[in-house]
Amino acid sequence: MSDTKVYLLDGGTLVIDGFHAFWNRGPGGELRFPCYAVLVEHADGTYIFDTGYDHDHVMKVLPFEKPLQTPEQTIPGALARIGKKPQDVDYVINSHYHFDHCGGNKYLTEACTLCHAKELEACSCHQPFEHLGYSDLSFAPDLAKAKAGAKDAAEPALDIYTPKFETLTGDQEIAKGLWLFETPGHTAGHYSMMVELKNRRPMLFTADACYSQKNMDMMCISSFHLDPTASLKSMQRLKDLAEKYDAELFYSHDPESFGDYIKAPGFYS
Numbered sequence: 001m002s003d004t005k006v007y008l009l010d011g012g013t014l015v016i017d018g019f020h021a022f023w024n025r026g027p028g029g030e031l032r033f034p035c036y037a038v039l040v041e042h043a044d045g046t047y048i049f050d051t052g053y054d055h056d057h058v059m060k061v062l063p064f065e066k067p068l069q070t071p072e073q074t075i076p077g078a079l080a081r082i083g084k085k086p087q088d089v090d091y092v093i094n095s096h097y098h099f100d101h102c103g104g105n106k107y108l109t110e111a112c113t114l115c116h117a118k119e120l121e122a123c124s125c126h127q128p129f130e131h132l133g134y135s136d137l138s139f140a141p142d143l144a145k146a147k148a149g150a151k152d153a154a155e156p157a158l159d160i161y162t163p164k165f166e167t168l169t170g171d172q173e174i175a176k177g178l179w180l181f182e183t184p185g186h187t188a189g190h191y192s193m194m195v196e197l198k199n200r201r202p203m204l205f206t207a208d209a210c211y212s213q214k215n216m217d218m219m220c221i222s223s224f225h226l227d228p229t230a231s232l233k234s235m236q237r238l239k240d241l242a243e244k245y246d247a248e249l250f251y252s253h254d255p256e257s258f259g260d261y262i263k264a265p266g267f268y269s
């Protein structure tokens, strides 16, 4: 059986204010941070965990986040760099449906979409303050049409992609050595992912349950959250899981650490 490989697909960068990255702590000022997707080549198939943001969506809805993304940093471009095509991807897992984690789903037309049941539900009934976060519904065109208004919902266009969704709850080993751990708080159904590998310590991808090493060191959550108390508990859970499995934490938006991560076409195995 071929060894599992993990590729980090650089998805470009965005800007937020330091007080958004470190809730009530800051410091303020522009903070440019990375976004990326994780491709797992596994004996059971090709998985992608999170798909970054769509440049045009961000320019339209949140231009103040100043997206910087080259063609190689889109999902099709990043896949091409490792000799793959979007239709080679069997599963796309979203930690959550914030726009900077699902913007590339729409390219993965052959993939089955896995997410937490509560996360898919949240997209239809989020809190008013979550509107910008959940602003890119291109991963679920039917939902987007339904939300756009009943008049459009009646006749979905034939050419839109109609993803298959598989919703999960609880901690899951979705394939041998490929784990999803519930880390709610940032959003209702947030999942973090751990990959066990043959030649190195497990990789525990925090997603937005912890933006950076600095957030973890300060035990300080981001200001984008549904439930701050649950967010803090999830950050502590990540610490405990890393200790239990001797796993290395990989953060979602850490400008410092990302420079040291091996990016595709390099890989971990």
Ligand SMILES: Cc1ncc2c(c1O)COC2=O
Pocket (backbone or CB within 6 Å): 014, 016, 065, 098, 100, 130, 131, 132, 133, 134, 224
């Ligand atoms: C990067 C980023 N920017 C804005 C928002 C989020 C983000 O992760 C989540 O909810 C938001 O409004």
Ligand SMILES: [Zn+2]
Pocket (backbone or CB within 6 Å): 096, 098, 133, 186, 208, 224
């Ligand atoms: Zn988020």
Ligand SMILES: [Zn+2]
Pocket (backbone or CB within 6 Å): 126, 130, 131, 132, 134
């Ligand atoms: Zn909304």
Ligand SMILES: [Zn+2]
Pocket (backbone or CB within 6 Å): 098, 100, 101, 208, 252, 253
């Ligand atoms: Zn994010």
